[in-house]
Amino acid sequence: MTNHLLPTATATEERDRGAGIALLPVGSFEQHGTFLPLATDTVIAVTVARAIGEAVDVFELPPVTVSCSHEHAAWHGTVSISAATLYAVVTDIAASLRASGVSKLVLVSGHGGNYVLGNVVQEAGAAGHAMALFPTEDDWARARRDAGVELSAVHDMHAGELETSIMLHAHPELVRADHAEHDHLADDRGRFLTLGLRAYTESGVIGRPSLASAGKGRDAVRSLVDSFAGVVDALDRCGR
Numbered sequence: 001m002t003n004h005l006l007p008t009a010t011a012t013e014e015r016d017r018g019a020g021i022a023l024l025p026v027g028s029f030e031q032h033g034t035f036l037p038l039a040t041d042t043v044i045a046v047t048v049a050r051a052i053g054e055a056v057d058v059f060e061l062p063p064v065t066v067s068c069s070h071e072h073a074a075w076h077g078t079v080s081i082s083a084a085t086l087y088a089v090v091t092d093i094a095a096s097l098r099a100s101g102v103s104k105l106v107l108v109s110g111h112g113g114n115y116v117l118g119n120v121v122q123e124a125g126a127a128g129h130a131m132a133l134f135p136t137e138d139d140w141a142r143a144r145r146d147a148g149v150e151l152s153a154v155h156d157m158h159a160g161e162l163e164t165s166i167m168l169h170a171h172p173e174l175v176r177a178d179h180a181e182h183d184h185l186a187d188d189r190g191r192f193l194t195l196g197l198r199a200y201t202e203s204g205v206i207g208r209p210s211l212a213s214a215g216k217g218r219d220a221v222r223s224l225v226d227s228f229a230g231v232v233d234a235l236d237r238c239g240r
Helices: 011-017 040-055 083-099 116-126 137-147 161-170 214-238
Strands: 021-026 104-109 130-134
Touching: 021 040, 021 083, 040 104, 040 161, 040 214, 083 104, 083 116, 104 116, 104 214, 116 130, 130 214, 137 161, 137 214, 161 214
Parallel strands: 021 104, 104 130
Antiparallel strands: none
16 A cells, blocks of 8 residues: 555546546544644545555545544644535535536545535535445444454544554554553543533543554454445435
């Protein structure tokens, strides 16, 4: 797997590929504790998109690297845009793709806080456009099971076992050596949207990065690639 986080294909290569599905990784620039980079969600989104591209002919787009991370605003380095701006960026990209003949778009999301992406996809479908959001909660749950991840998404919310595992698999050089020393659980987050993440964790971590391994990350990504077949089928059904 290449370490390029940006696609490197030429216009001629994309013309010859003639892919009918475009992948737009959507990440974020937000705190991930003291041991993962601010760009973690972007790296994960690109990692998943790249793995899909190795299995299926798709048009890989460069990632959206800043998104809606307002719940992480209490930590240095976090940068956000509004949901309205993210909505506009994604819908403009979709319109540009359709104008160039690529009618199907998959938003490969690496950040769960981008709630507006679900609305974008639903509105696109109502307008007759083929768009999907991937991975869904079900896709992530399957990936956790297939990879032997011990904690569920409730317990392992941020910078925990799953995210650290994917980073150890794809870009181990980006994971600080002390990652196993930062476990923190906070299952009761009933006022999360109002209070933000800082109300539940001082470190920025909710999960157990000590359980992470490159093997789990590899198997999680493989599972997501397998799940992508369902996305292809759903996009095909949009045109019927």
